[in-house]
Amino acid sequence: MTNVRFAVAVHVLTLLAHAQAPCTSAFIASSVNTHPVVVRRILGALQRAGLVTGQTGPGGGFRIAKAASKVKLSDVFLAVEDSAAPASHHPNPQCPVGRQVKGLVTDVGKRAEKAFLASLAGQTVEDLARVVRKKAGSAASC
Amino acid sequence: MTNVRFAVAVHVLTLLAHAQAPCTSAFIASSVNTHPVVVRRILGALQRAGLVTGQTGPGGGFRIAKAASKVKLSDVFLAVEDSAAPASHHPNPQCPVGRQVKGLVTDVGKRAEKAFLASLAGQTVEDLARVVRKKAGSAASC
DNA sequence: CTTTCTGCAACAAACATTGCTACAGATGCC
DNA sequence: GGCATCTGTAGCAATGTTTGTTGCAGAAAG
Numbered sequence: 001m002t003n004v005r006f007a008v009a010v011h012v013l014t015l016l017a018h019a020q021a022p023c024t025s026a027f028i029a030s031s032v033n034t035h036p037v038v039v040r041r042i043l044g045a046l047q048r049a050g051l052v053t054g055q056t057g058p059g060g061g062f063r064i065a066k067a068a069s070k071v072k073l074s075d076v077f078l079a080v081e082d083s084a085a086p087a088s089h090h091p092n093p094q095c096p097v098g099r100q101v102k103g104l105v106t107d108v109g110k111r112a113e114k115a116f117l118a119s120l121a122g123q124t125v126e127d128l129a130r131v132v133r134k135k136a137g138s139a140a141s142c
Numbered sequence: 143m144t145n146v147r148f149a150v151a152v153h154v155l156t157l158l159a160h161a162q163a164p165c166t167s168a169f170i171a172s173s174v175n176t177h178p179v180v181v182r183r184i185l186g187a188l189q190r191a192g193l194v195t196g197q198t199g200p201g202g203g204f205r206i207a208k209a210a211s212k213v214k215l216s217d218v219f220l221a222v223e224d225s226a227a228p229a230s231h232h233p234n235p236q237c238p239v240g241r242q243v244k245g246l247v248t249d250v251g252k253r254a255e256k257a258f259l260a261s262l263a264g265q266t267v268e269d270l271a272r273v274v275r276k277k278a279g280s281a282a283s284c
Numbered sequence: 285c286t287t288t289c290t291g292c293a294a295c296a297a298a299c300a301t302t303g304c305t306a307c308a309g310a311t312g313c314c
Numbered sequence: 315g316g317c318a319t320c321t322g323t324a325g326c327a328a329t330g331t332t333t334g335t336t337g338c339a340g341a342a343a344g
Contacts, residue, residue, distance in 0.1 A: 001143070002300070003332060004231040010250070011233060011243045018239060024289070033234040035334050040290065057342030058288040073250060077228075084226075084258070086219075089146040091153060092175040096278035097160060101153045104270050108152070108215060108262065115261035116226070119254040128246050136238035144331070145301060166320070177303050182321065199311025200319040 005080040008032055008042050010128065013076060016052060017068035017129040022061030042080060049079035068126035074117045076125070084116045085109035147222040150174055150184050152270065155218060158194060159210035159271040164203030184222060191221035210268035216259040218267070226258045227251035 025036040046052045091098025167178040188194045228251045233240025
């Protein structure tokens with residue numbers, strides 16, 4: 001996979017699980033090492049998935065929307081990524097082998113994606129936050 | 143995933159498992175519905191992985207290098223794709239949370255990739271070829 | 285009504301992917 | 315030998331995706 005949205009999303013959620021007060025996109029961006037708008041884009045996706053809430057105005061920012069122990073990493077993945085399955089191709093429709101293979105490959109990809117997501121579903125943001133708390137102390141800052 | 147190399151690779155190997163004689167890249171390309179050079183690029187990767195052999199000259203072309211029942215779909219995936227794990231990002235090195243999370247996300251991704259590949263490893267090219275033979279007849283052509 | 289935020293559109297730069305041309309080199313056949 | 319048929323690979327254009335950035339509308343708090 002080439003994009004880093006999942007890694008950033010997990011990073012941000014772990015950060016928010018740590019935090020007491022709402023975090024601004026500028027603060028988060030300095031931890032993630034990117035631009036605040038990039039953070040807002042990813043948090044927009046997490047918001048649509050019901051994982052975080054954003055509040056405008058002074059003292060506003062983002063909060064995690066529910067207990068970190070209820071946020072599975074598969075939820076995070078699906079919030080920021082369309083699919084983990086390999087893409088299908090477009091075989092010559094006149095080739096009987098090609099027609100069949102296309103369907104089979106799609107099925108194979110879906111099964112593998114399911115296994116991928118099941119692995120992610122075995123861990124929650126809280127699991128990561130616990131490790132971080134232990135090793136990095138409880139400071140939420142940078 | 144955005145690229146279709148895995149789908150094409152599986153398609154081609156199923157085709158080769160069917161075929162009696164070597165197949166030229168032009169023939170394969172007409173089944174896959176793409177350009178012969180694209181086929182040769184992907185078959186180059188499969189060749190480096192020891193899954194197919196290519197022969198130059200008249201009457202040449204590509205053959206499957208071993209029994210289709212010994213070619214796991216995970217072998218095919220690894221031959222044409224670097225990794226199935228989500229990419230990592232580059233957090234601010236001064237942020238203790240970011241430093242920790244980066245490592246954790248990498249581990250999580252590797253575990254999920256392992257599950258993904260294990261799912262693919264449960265099927266071989268022969269499994270697909272068998273279904274195709276049943277449903278599409280034994281004609282290798284288009 | 286000013287300041288501090290998010291939300292979003294619009295754009296540029298960088299990169300990945302695919303299709304294509306062109307050609308070097310291997311190989312079989314006359 | 316000379317020719318036709320292949321692979322192998324470099325190079326290039328077109329397209330699409332991802333990321334970083336600017337700019338601005340609108341919500342909310344004091």
